[in-house]
Amino acid sequence: MTNLSLYEPFGKMQFTDTNCFLCGTAITTEHRAPVFAEWLQRKYNLKDKELLLLDKSVTSFGQLTIPCCDHCHTHYLLPLEEEVESAFSQGIEGVRQLPQQRLFQWIGKMYYGTLVTELIKEANPLIMPEYAVSEDPKMLGKFRMFFMVLQSLRVPMVFSDFLPCSLFLLEVDPTEDNLPFEYQDELTTMCFSIKLGPVAVVCTLLDNGIIGRALGRLYGVTQGQQLHPVQVAEFKARAFYAAYIFAVVPEYFVRPTKPDDTKLVLDTLIDDVTNEIFNPWEMTAYAHMLEEMLKPWSIREDKILQNPGQPLSFLLDAQNNFKPIQHFVKPV
Known part of the structure; x- marks a missing residue:
């Protein structure tokens, strides 16, 4: 049994x-x-x-x-x-x-x-x-x-119509990639990222896929692309910041079992009636997160917010389309 x-x-x-x-x-x-x-x-x-x-x-x-x-x-x-x-x-x-x-x-x-x-x-x-x-x-x-x-x-265990997390898989362009291994996690927001060679994985661990849907368009434009490491850093900043403003905690419930059952089935509930799913986006807070991720390239917050209405992005151009980068040029 x-x-x-x-x-x-x-x-x-x-x-x-x-x-x-x-x-x-x-x-x-x-x-x-x-x-x-x-x-x-x-x-x-x-x-x-x-x-x-x-x-x-x-x-x-x-x-x-x-x-x-x-x-x-x-x-x-x-x-x-x-x-x-x-x-x-x-x-x-x-x-x-x-x-x-x-x-x-x-x-x-x-x-x-x-x-x-x-x-x-x-x-x-x-x-x-x-x-x-x-x-x-x-x-x-x-x-x-x-x-x-x-x-x-x-x-x-079977999760009924959900996965407890959001997963993002990114392919890294080797041209200017000098770090074969990278790892980062954050306790309170339950964010995790790891890079093994040309593959980077970013995960928000307890959101039932909500952050994945919120970042769906951005993630979509990265697929089929080889990202410069600075672009991976920006994607991580967006995912980690989304987890930072994620305001609810999923609950999980085990369905009643019978003696001959061979697995547990879990259902989930998120209180989105009395609670907002996300706290308000604050541009300064996001810029601070992005600055942390961009430390290897020495890009400061004032440069990120040079245009407050449209913060610095290495992933998207002014029309929100993917911006290919092979060689990094520090913005002036």
Whole structure:
């Protein structure tokens, strides 16, 4: 009989080094799994590279591990990593062929792995950060909902007419691309981006695809195009800012099960009656986000807002059509 029970660590804040992050099984501290898979670390020489965690502390990719029982590691994490490694080895077409739910699980595992590291550290009063995630009920509510759908990694699960996230796949032009690997995430807005060679993936993790629809036209003009890295940075700024002003939290509900069921079916609800889906767009706030993403090109906010009605864009021309860029020229 298929075990369809979900693990719920948030009620008792059961985040320790002796409970499997995915199923809650009691383990020893030696039972660990890498947050960033070993194949990633080997391919991009990441093991000793510094990594800034969500709480702004610094570790390395090789040191970042999470408590994980042998069963979950062997039966759920390793097969997922094998699928993803194979997909990325075939370029963007290979990644497009990967089921979106699997890509969500892969990204979600890395995001949640860094979050679990934060929550375990907060359990130690000697290293309690200034702004503790565990003391923010709204954020914990978001993480609880997210972990429910992330357990599709372990428990057979069908999402009824939705995917919990928005996924964007971008192909990078190699001409002026000097970074084979890039990674960025944001705790409170649940945004994540990762670039492996010529493929960049941007994901807003808990929006039920709403941001994907909101950015649908922009995303559409990028498809079939090889983007200059500065264009990828702008797309990331737009997605991350959309997540920043996203104002609702989806709720998920498990349909009642029967004894012979082999999977859970989840429905979702978003309160768009008493709440606006998005807070108002503020041009200055967006410009600040874009400035952060454009740091490698030293483009400042005053240049971005030189024309306040139409902020600087490397993706779109004045008629909102795609703007091809092969060689970057800094705007004067």
